[in-house]
Amino acid sequence: MKKDTECVHGGEIFDEATGGMNTPIYPSSAFEYRGRKDVPYPRYFNTPNQRAIIEKLCILEGAEDGVLFGSGMAAISTTLCAFAGAGDHVVMMDELYGGTHAFATDTFARLGIAHSFAATSAEAVCAAIRKDTKVVTIESPTNPLLSVIDIRKVAACCREKGAVSVIDNTFAGPILQNPLALGIDVVVHSGTKYLGGHSDLCFGVAVSSKEKIMKILALARHFGGTVNAQTCYLIERSLKTLALRMERQTENAGKIAGYLSTRKDVTKVFYPGLAGSAGHSIARTQMSGFGAMLSFELDARNAKPDEFLRRLMLIRPAVSLGGIETTICSPAKTSHAKMSAEERQRIGVTDGLLRLSVGIEHVDDLIGDLGQALG
Numbered sequence: 596m597k598k599d600t601e602c603v604h605g606g607e608i609f610d611e612a613t614g615g616m617n618t619p620i621y622p623s624s625a626f627e628y629r630g631r632k633d634v635p636y637p638r639y640f641n642t643p644n645q646r647a648i649i650e651k652l653c654i655l656e657g658a659e660d661g662v663l664f665g666s667g668m669a670a671i672s673t674t675l676c677a678f679a680g681a682g683d684h685v686v687m688m689d690e691l692y693g694g695t696h697a698f699a700t701d702t703f704a705r706l707g708i709a710h711s712f713a714a715t716s717a718e719a720v721c722a723a724i725r726k727d728t729k730v731v732t733i734e735s736p737t738n739p740l741l742s743v744i745d746i747r748k749v750a751a752c753c754r755e756k757g758a759v760s761v762i763d764n765t766f767a768g769p770i771l772q773n774p775l776a777l778g779i780d781v782v783v784h785s786g787t788k789y790l791g792g793h794s795d796l797c798f799g800v801a802v803s804s805k806e807k808i809m810k811i812l813a814l815a816r817h818f819g820g821t822v823n824a825q826t827c828y829l830i831e832r833s834l835k836t837l838a839l840r841m842e843r844q845t846e847n848a849g850k851i852a853g854y855l856s857t858r859k860d861v862t863k864v865f866y867p868g869l870a871g872s873a874g875h876s877i878a879r880t881q882m883s884g885f886g887a888m889l890s891f892e893l894d895a896r897n898a899k900p901d902e903f904l905r906r907l908m909l910i911r912p913a914v915s916l917g918g919i920e921t922t923i924c925s926p927a928k929t930s931h932a933k934m935s936a937e938e939r940q941r942i943g944v945t946d947g948l949l950r951l952s953v954g955i956e957h958v959d960d961l962i963g964d965l966g967q968a969l970g
Contacts, residue, residue: 598655598770599838606650607831608643618647618831622824637821640812644827649800651834652790655769657776658802662815663827667785668694669820670799671763672702674781675730677811678759681707683729688744689942690715690737692763692785693931696938715740715942717748724756734763735881736874739890739926739950740943741766741865743874746881750778759807765789765917770841771884781807788917789887792833792840798822840919840955844887847921847961848953852889854962860897860969865890887953888916890926892945898969900925900947906968909960916952921961923951 596604608618621643626635635642640662649661664670675698679685687699689712696712703710713723720733731753735744746762753760761781762774768789774782784790786798801811822830852866867878868885878885893900904912904923913922914929924930927946931939939945953961 601651601654602770602838603835605654606647606652608647618644618828620644620824620828637823638819639816640821642824642827644824644831645822648827648830648834649802651831652769652784652800653802655837656764656782656802657773658782659805660808661800661802662808662812663786663822663830664799664801664815665820665822666797667765667783667787667799668698669815669818670783670785670801671695671732671761672698673815673818673820674761674783674801674811675699675732676706677814678761678807679708679729682727683708684725684727685710686720686723686728686731686758687712688715688720688733688737689713690740690742691732691734692738692765693926693934695732695734695763696931697933715742715744717745717752720744720749721752724752724758728756728758730761731758732761732763734766735772736766736867736878736886736888738766738888738930739865739948741867741872741874741886741888741890743867743878743881745877746774746777746779750774750780753780754778766886766888767882768837768841768886770838771845771886772882775803777881780804781811786830787915789841790834790837790917791830792837792917792919794913794915794918794920794922796826796829796833798826798830841884841887843955844919844953845884847955847958848887848889848951849885850958851951851953851961851965855889855891855965858969860894861891862894863892888950889953890948890950892947893949893969895947900949903949903968906970907964908967909956909964910951910968916950918952919955921952921954921956923949926950 713719781803866889
């Protein structure tokens with residue numbers, strides 16, 4: 596089946612008793628155990644509603660198994676700790692999501708895990724791998740600079756050197772990019788973004804081979820970051836429109852990126868769909884679309900970021916991303932606020948950088964709002 600169809604029908608549980616079109620909600624926290632090998636229990640991540648979502652996402656990502664978490668940070672932190680422990684080394688890309696960066700700098704030392712940050716290129720990431728490196732973590736496209744890294748090259752290097760490769764696939768999602776098919780070992784998502792898609796859910800997911808998921812699952816059951824049945828129902832409902840939403844949002848983002856690149860009061864536009872962008876050629880080989888996220892910098896001589904945000908009428912300044920409504924934020928004050936000013940400057944997250952999460956509204960209305968706010 597095509598992905599549009601898989602979004603709707605993959606993993607769904609048919610209720611023979613009523614013939615209902617939706618997976619039933621199973622709110623029980625206690626299940627009969629006699630005669631059953633794998634007794635469902637919410638903290639074991641194996642209830643029917645949890646499994647329905649994982650099966651759908653495994654179909655979309657080409658994975659064997661997965662784990663559904665209460666947040667994207669629960670997914671990435673549990674995954675990293677499942678494969679690296681005291682005495683091990685982890686390679687992380689410079690441009691990782693700010694929360695992931697903060698997790699490493701705040702927590703790894705007390706766990707006895709060494710880590711190195713590498714520049715955003717396959718060559719730099721591979722060069723940073725040491726004999727004691729157990730995990731390599733990348734992101735593509737990155738948050739918030741939309742940089743693109745050669746996923747195949749990183750995956751091959753990790754296999755050769757015996758390190759587990761992990762990618763944050765949040766920005767592209769399973770509709771636009773399937774890293775497992777490119778050789779990556781584990782794919783994680785902040786499902787709060789595009790998978791949920793309506794700015795009302797918080798969850799995360801990790802998918803991989805059954806062997807690697809068993810390691811992640813063992814630690815996840817100790818940490819207990821589970822998702823209840825009612826939230827699972829809403830997640831599954833949202834996933835049914837994932838392909839449809841991503842198609843419209845990606846189309847809108849491409850047009851807006853093109854418009855902003857013509858404005859004299861915009862000095863830089865970061866979007867892999869622009870032919871002149873640094874990651875454009877690589878993105879064409881590993882993505883089926885360029886995504887719905889973009890960032891840009893204003894010419895400070897003509898437009899101040901705070902003033903620009905106040906003048907917007909339709910697009911709302913807000914944290915998070917991936918909803919059906921278009922939102923904008925300053926990464927230096929939101930997603931990357933936990934990083935030091937020096938660290939932000941080093942990777943290019945300036946105080947004037949604005950990140951735009953493009954929604955499903957009519958693109959003419961969005962461009963009109965940006966235009967009137969720029970003046």
